[in-house]
Amino acid sequence: MPDTPSPARKAFGDIAPGLADYTDQVLFGDVWERPGLAPRERCIVTLSSLISLYRTNELGFHIRKALATGVTEAEIIEIITHLAFYSGWPTASTALTIARGIFDEQKG
Numbered sequence: 001m002p003d004t005p006s007p008a009r010k011a012f013g014d015i016a017p018g019l020a021d022y023t024d025q026v027l028f029g030d031v032w033e034r035p036g037l038a039p040r041e042r043c044i045v046t047l048s049s050l051i052s053l054y055r056t057n058e059l060g061f062h063i064r065k066a067l068a069t070g071v072t073e074a075e076i077i078e079i080i081t082h083l084a085f086y087s088g089w090p091t092a093s094t095a096l097t098i099a100r101g102i103f104d105e106q107k108g
Helices: 007-012 017-031 039-052 056-068 073-087 089-107
Strands: none
Touching (some): 007 017, 039 089, 056 073, 073 089
């Protein structure tokens, strides 16, 4: 186990260590490392899914991850704009608010 706790371990490892292990080992270990899609592409798919399903709790983490894998702010805005027509204005508006906060945080 690494010295620095993973995001899953920080978020819920104290109450659900098994779920944190599955998150670290299966989701971000096995699933995210599959060769069929590059990490950048996986981030775009994940952002689209989280925005469409209005999963705001996980969205910030995945916007940061997308930026770290090379998805640009402009591309994230374009993804959100495109999804407004498929998942609805409220999901897009909320995603923009979250994205703006992260963009500002990274600039500051």
